[in-house]
Amino acid sequence: MDEHRFNMSLRKYLKEVGVTSQQEIERVVREEHLEGKGKLKMKMVLTAKGTGLNHVVEGEIDLG
16 A cells, blocks of 8 residues: 555545535534524544444534
């Protein structure tokens, strides 16, 4: 396996996930007028087709 190629591809994917996830969260907070309404409970599930990957990250975002 070409480690450099893998690392660059992984970083590109993770950057896309981070940027698009932030945009979607900001959009829903804006559209549903959630600003100042406590905390938004979050759950991110990462899977990869054809593998046993099932990584779950849960947390909260303070809406101010």
